[in-house]
Amino acid sequence: MVRYWLVKSEPGTFSFQDLLDAPKQRTRWEGIRNYTARNFMRDGMSVGDGVLFYHSSAEPTGVAGTARVCAAAVADPTQFDKRSDGYDPKSKREAPTWLAVELEAVRALKNFVPLERLKAEPALADMLVVQRGQRLSIQPVTEREWRTVLALGGLPVR
DNA sequence: GCCAACGTTGGC
DNA sequence: GCCAACGTTGGC
Numbered sequence: 560m561v562r563y564w565l566v567k568s569e570p571g572t573f574s575f576q577d578l579l580d581a582p583k584q585r586t587r588w589e590g591i592r593n594y595t596a597r598n599f600m601r602d603g604m605s606v607g608d609g610v611l612f613y614h615s616s617a618e619p620t621g622v623a624g625t626a627r628v629c630a631a632a633v634a635d636p637t638q639f640d641k642r643s644d645g646y647d648p649k650s651k652r653e654a655p656t657w658l659a660v661e662l663e664a665v666r667a668l669k670n671f672v673p674l675e676r677l678k679a680e681p682a683l684a685d686m687l688v689v690q691r692g693q694r695l696s697i698q699p700v701t702e703r704e705w706r707t708v709l710a711l712g713g714l715p716v717r
Numbered sequence: 718g719c720c721a722a723c724g725t726t727g728g729c
Numbered sequence: 730g731c732c733a734a735c736g737t738t739g740g741c
Contacts, residue, residue: 567739593724616739674740692722694738 563700564604565611565622565688566662575612575623575667584664589635590645592657596697600632600660603699610662611700611708613688621673622708630661668712682707 566588568574578586591597610626634655637645650656678689687698700708706716 569739595724620740692739694723696738 562603562605563609563702563705564599565613565698565700567613567615567696569616570614574614575664578612578626578662578664579667585629585661587659587661589637589659591635591659591696592645593696595695597658599697599699600658604628604632604660606631609705611705619673619675621671621677622668622712623671624667625665625709625714626662627665628660629663632658632660635659666714668714670711670713672708672711676711677708680707680711
């Protein structure tokens with residue numbers, strides 16, 4: 560069953576263009592340190608799921624492109640790396656606390672869809688990313704929301 | 718840079 | 730197990 564997701568990234572740290580430029584256009588989605596987001600990766604995300612790549616803390620904020628899950632969640636290596644911001648001294652190698660899926664770029668939206676446009680779209684009124692105070696960095700997206708965002712972005716909906 | 722909203726931590 | 734304090738997120 561294919562599902563849909565939205566992931567947030569600060570483009571100053573890792574933008575959709577960075578994903579397009581990455582080897583094989585893939586990256587491990589490491590550094591997630593929120594239990595709800597981790598649980599989505601562990602229990603929800605499957606290879607092939609569609610992903611909206613959202614730029615947060617940016618000018619403008621909004622959806623820049625689409626990606627897909629290309630590998631299921633494994634232990635996030637940065638939790639064991641003392642030099643990493645994501646280092647977690649409480650996490651044990653035999654029972655890792657934090658996980659990371661792998662994402663692969665699919666394509667940039669033809670038109671970047673700003674948050675303002677998402678908020679203005681009645682079909683997206685219930686979408687998590689437009690809700691006030693919603694800061695989850697990995698969010699489930701309904702098929703209808705997925706189709707609507709792709710249409711706003713000028714991509715054909717497969 | 719501000720600050721509202723939220724998640725996590727830790728004292729009790 | 731409660732909840733105040735704290736740190737972080739992220740829009741503006």
